[in-house]
Amino acid sequence: MTTRRTFLASLLASAAAPRLSWADAGGPTHLAAAREADGAYALFGLAADGADIFRIPLPGRGHAAAAHPTAPEAVAFARRPGTFALVIDCANGTVAHRLTAPEGRHFYGHGAFIEGGDILCTTENEIETGQGRIGLWSRRAGYRRIGELASGGIGPHEILALPGDRLVVANGGILTHPDRGRDKLNLDTMRPNLAYLDDSGPVELVELPEELHQNSIRHIATDGEVTGFAMQWQGDLSDPVPLLGLHRRGEAPVLASAGLVDQLAMQGYAGSIAMAGGRVGITSPRGGCLHLFDKAGNFQESLSRSDICGLAAAPAGLLATDGLGGILTVTDQGLTPTRKAPRAWDNHLVRIGA
Amino acid sequence: MTHAIRRAALATLLLAAPAHADVDAAITDHILPGFTEFSNAANALSDVAAEDCTAQAVAPAYQEAFDAWMGVSHLTFGPLEDQGRALAIAFWPDKRGMVRSTVARLVADQDAATATAEDFAEVSVAGRGLFALEYLLFDPDFAGYDAGSYSCELVQAVSADLARMAAETRADWSDYATTLQTAGEAGNTTYLTEKEAAQELFTALVSGLEWTADQRLGRPMGSFDRPRPERAEARRSGRSLRNVILSVEALEDLARHLANGPIPETEAAFATVLDLARELDDPVLAGVADPAGRLKVEILQQHIKTAKTYAAAEIGPQFGVAAGFNATDGD
Numbered sequence: 001m002t003t004r005r006t007f008l009a010s011l012l013a014s015a016a017a018p019r020l021s022w023a024d025a026g027g028p029t030h031l032a033a034a035r036e037a038d039g040a041y042a043l044f045g046l047a048a049d050g051a052d053i054f055r056i057p058l059p060g061r062g063h064a065a066a067a068h069p070t071a072p073e074a075v076a077f078a079r080r081p082g083t084f085a086l087v088i089d090c091a092n093g094t095v096a097h098r099l100t101a102p103e104g105r106h107f108y109g110h111g112a113f114i115e116g117g118d119i120l121c122t123t124e125n126e127i128e129t130g131q132g133r134i135g136l137w138s139r140r141a142g143y144r145r146i147g148e149l150a151s152g153g154i155g156p157h158e159i160l161a162l163p164g165d166r167l168v169v170a171n172g173g174i175l176t177h178p179d180r181g182r183d184k185l186n187l188d189t190m191r192p193n194l195a196y197l198d199d200s201g202p203v204e205l206v207e208l209p210e211e212l213h214q215n216s217i218r219h220i221a222t223d224g225e226v227t228g229f230a231m232q233w234q235g236d237l238s239d240p241v242p243l244l245g246l247h248r249r250g251e252a253p254v255l256a257s258a259g260l261v262d263q264l265a266m267q268g269y270a271g272s273i274a275m276a277g278g279r280v281g282i283t284s285p286r287g288g289c290l291h292l293f294d295k296a297g298n299f300q301e302s303l304s305r306s307d308i309c310g311l312a313a314a315p316a317g318l319l320a321t322d323g324l325g326g327i328l329t330v331t332d333q334g335l336t337p338t339r340k341a342p343r344a345w346d347n348h349l350v351r352i353g354a
Numbered sequence: 355m356t357h358a359i360r361r362a363a364l365a366t367l368l369l370a371a372p373a374h375a376d377v378d379a380a381i382t383d384h385i386l387p388g389f390t391e392f393s394n395a396a397n398a399l400s401d402v403a404a405e406d407c408t409a410q411a412v413a414p415a416y417q418e419a420f421d422a423w424m425g426v427s428h429l430t431f432g433p434l435e436d437q438g439r440a441l442a443i444a445f446w447p448d449k450r451g452m453v454r455s456t457v458a459r460l461v462a463d464q465d466a467a468t469a470t471a472e473d474f475a476e477v478s479v480a481g482r483g484l485f486a487l488e489y490l491l492f493d494p495d496f497a498g499y500d501a502g503s504y505s506c507e508l509v510q511a512v513s514a515d516l517a518r519m520a521a522e523t524r525a526d527w528s529d530y531a532t533t534l535q536t537a538g539e540a541g542n543t544t545y546l547t548e549k550e551a552a553q554e555l556f557t558a559l560v561s562g563l564e565w566t567a568d569q570r571l572g573r574p575m576g577s578f579d580r581p582r583p584e585r586a587e588a589r590r591s592g593r594s595l596r597n598v599i600l601s602v603e604a605l606e607d608l609a610r611h612l613a614n615g616p617i618p619e620t621e622a623a624f625a626t627v628l629d630l631a632r633e634l635d636d637p638v639l640a641g642v643a644d645p646a647g648r649l650k651v652e653i654l655q656q657h658i659k660t661a662k663t664y665a666a667a668e669i670g671p672q673f674g675v676a677a678g679f680n681a682t683d684g685d
Binding site: 035037063079080109157182218232236237238239260261262264265269271285286288304306307308309322323324325326335336337340344345346347 | 431435438441442446447448449450478479480543546547549550553554557569674678679680681683684685
């Protein structure tokens with residue numbers, strides 16, 4: 001809701017601030033958080049070939065970042081169950097705003113911009129009820145909290161914007177409480193879903209078959225038409241369950257697996273997902289492998305790299321990062337290392353302007 | 355200078371010191387001999403089976419081959435990762451009983467895949483390797499077969515397939531040793547820096563200890579209210595505890611070769627683990643079914659985790675590596 005005061009404030013803000021673009025931050029194509037050799041943490045802006053464009057120190061370990069679609073601003077989220085997020089001005093390397101989760105809420109580590117970058121959406125836990133919430137923050141009003149939506153499930157993790165300012169959310173289904181850290185409190189009854197939201201809340205919930213109710217839907221990628229979701233299996237390690245789902249609005253999801261040996265090599269864990277060039281990739285840092293599928297869900301190949309996790313679309317296909325500092329491109333020849341940085345890249349690689 | 359500062363200064367010194375893990379020693383004195391031994395033992399098993407494929411005749415050679423496998427089963431990267439060999443050699447854990455059902459199907463169908471090595475290599479990994487063989491040789495539902503039966507032929511086929519995989523793995527390690535040793539050199543796209551080779555071996559050490567604690571012991575332990583002795587690894591062949599001991603011995607050997615300095619806490623922790631395990635008179639960990647027996651297994655498990663903690667603390671900093679940054683984060 002826009003009050004007269006915030007309306008005026010936003011007018012003043014837009015009049016006073018020059019309109020900067022990502023070019024003013026050196027034109028990075030990707031963002032990634034990392035732990036550096038001395039143990040400090042930072043957010044990096046990267047060029048399409050993996051070269052460093054900028055480095056901005058972070059106060060602690062980050063999880064993912066949300067990139068503003070046009071302005072050189074990144075929102076870096078603390079690891080779950082963190083209660084703060086930093087809006088970083090990537091053009092001058094300063095913290096422009098600090099978002100604090102409202103009383104009784106914590107962030108889950110991901111966010112997305114809608115309405116041309118005017119509104120930031122954050123995945124949150126309503127601690128008392130354990131219900132997932134999507135926090136809405138107005139950028140024009142200096143990232144003021146302006147409302148929230150139900151996420152449609154428990155444990156919302158990654159969130160992405162879809163065309164038409166719709167949202168798609170991975171509700172992981174796992175109940176946690178900050179008093180218990182990352183303990184999983186409802187493994188027997190968990191029921192994850194993929195939720196599509198409009199400005200009133202969930203409009204379509206996609207669930208898994210009963211026997212897969214322990215397959216936590218955590219990360220998503222979309223081309224606007226097909227949404228891919230990557231899962232983390234909470235059941236027995238020796239179960240070769242699918243870790244990738246592909247979904248079109250209004251249809252049943254297609255669940256995709258590799259052959260038995262490759263599927264077991266993922267160790268029931270997909271850490272990131274991305275789509276590019278007609279392919280979908282999911283990474284398993286535990287298994288040290290990247291699985292590639294076509295968009296119909298047919299398995300193509302498995303590529304090996306220790307502690308691989310970050311994965312994003314790039315101009316030339318898919319780009320991956322790992323905990324050893326490697327930046328790798330996925331080509332027809334396999335995984336080709338393009339850079340080796342002296343730092344451990346964290347879970348996610350984020351495409352700017354995606 | 356406060357204690358904390360002194361410690362920080364020491365850590366900096368350690369980080370700044372030349373970071374040479376003894377990758378060469380680990381390869382020459384641990385990895386290559388281990389795979390040679392496994393290949394020899396698998397070959398001997400295949401020879402015995404070719405001569406007399408009855409369960410009684412094959413069992414001793416089977417035990418020796420499994421012993422040798424425990425010397426290398428923690429080296430899951432590279433040649434063992436290639437073509438899914440690690441699983442084709444040892445398909446465990448197997449909560450869904452895929453090995454039993456696959457072996458039962460092969461026997462019921464008298465599947466012609468036993469005819470040639472090429473055909474048999476195409477059989478599901480759940481129907482091959484040490485655990486398929488274990489059903490055939492030790493499970494009362496399978497083991498009573500006669501010489502000249504299909505099951506006897508299947509034992510020969512599984513043994514020959516195992517020997518083939520062991521030999522190919524050993525052969526591939528000759529090249530892969532070079533890949534590890536040339537880490538960081540131009541053209542090496544597997545290990546981008548020297549440190550990555552050390553990291554690979556360090557990860558094998560830490561994950562190997564975790565695997566033995568969480569899977570080999572954790573599976574039969576189940577929960578306090580519901581222990582699962584039937585889930586013990588290789589219980590049909592009576593090897594559950596033996597596998598724990600042999601795996602810890604192999605990991606201790608890797609730790610000693612990999613370290614480039616003294617690792618007193620790690621060695622003491624390994625010694626405690628091995629003492630406890632050897633005193634545990636419970637070959638298939640059946641004791642987990644009652645609280646007193648379970649407690650003993652739990653204590654052993656805790657000491658293996660302690661050994662892991664010390665190994666990570668003493669060996670990791672020697673060359674500036676830690677366990678997987680993302681693999682251990684889990685989100």
